[in-house]
Amino acid sequence: MLDDAEVVQEMTIITNGLSLDREIIRKLGVYKKLTALKVSLEGASAETNDSIRGRGVFERVTRMLRELREESSFKILIMFTVSKKNLSELEGMFTLGQDLHLDGLMIERFIPEGKGKEMSGEILSSQDWKNLVQRVISLCGVDVEPMELVPYRAFLVEFGQEVELWGAPCNLKEAFCIMPDGTILPCRRFLYPLGNIITDGLFRSIENSSLLKRVTGKSFLEGKCKRCSRADCFGCRALGYALFRNPFAEDIQCFMLD
Structure with missing residues (x-):
């Protein structure tokens, strides 16, 4: 298909x-x-x-x-x-x-x-x-x-x-991961459900997601990601979520402000 x-x-x-x-x-x-x-x-x-x-x-x-x-x-x-x-x-x-x-x-x-x-x-x-x-x-x-x-x-x-x-x-908000059960994820490593393509539809899930509206905004980020002056980077949101169950947590692997 x-x-x-x-x-x-x-x-x-x-x-x-x-x-x-x-x-x-x-x-x-x-x-x-x-x-x-x-x-x-x-x-x-x-x-x-x-x-x-x-x-x-x-x-x-x-x-x-x-x-x-x-x-x-x-x-x-x-x-x-x-x-x-x-x-x-x-x-x-x-x-x-x-x-x-x-x-x-x-x-x-x-x-x-x-x-x-x-x-x-x-x-x-x-x-x-x-x-x-x-x-x-x-x-x-x-x-x-x-x-x-x-x-x-x-x-x-x-x-x-x-x-x-x-x-x-990072292609966050530009590409998505769809799991076998229809769950929509921001990326394959960022296991934060946005909705289900079968029951909610892809576009409706994306448009209604409060996470996607905030997750790349510097004002919502925490730690050194909030302080960072780079406009083309907002840290790895998947890592923050995996470690702290907080999608806005700082990217502890970034060496920009070390």
Whole structure:
């Protein structure tokens, strides 16, 4: 249905990779608008990855990535979610992605929701995040200072003849996450229900949301996010909600005012 919908220009799939095999990969190939598969991997070694994802996962996923590269023309990206447990793996993830001839590496901060709440103590500090951003800059060889990248919540490193770095700004109020039961979320990491697309409708839920009217307004934010002079950034609202159940709490990982 999505492949035939005129309003859908492109589709990607985020997966842990464990259910993929050659047959499924070939079946996915019939979807013209499916352009990329994003596969979660949390370390460049079995020891680190499997301490987060489970025993044996690293070997299974890397084997699948090799098959995927052989069988498909999709862009293949590693999704690397960074916490204190795997902060040291960044350089190894670069090497692994290139050795597997993948198209890129997506780098995101760990937000403790769902089962991830068990790892709440592993979230990055502001200095951890600043250090990681500096290492990404160095690995990509770009001429930019970490402070210039403060508004970006994640990064995409594209492998090729030359490594390219792309920043992902927050798209709050521009994109939404719809769960299988119809629940509408501000983003897939910001688990604050706005309504239900089945019972309330998408546009009515968005228009009636008091949260969306306030969540990007500096006057409503707290702590250093309220004091920050940057007009193009309002901190990570998902992190504040995950940690404090307060969508207006300061982004404790931001190093802007440290």
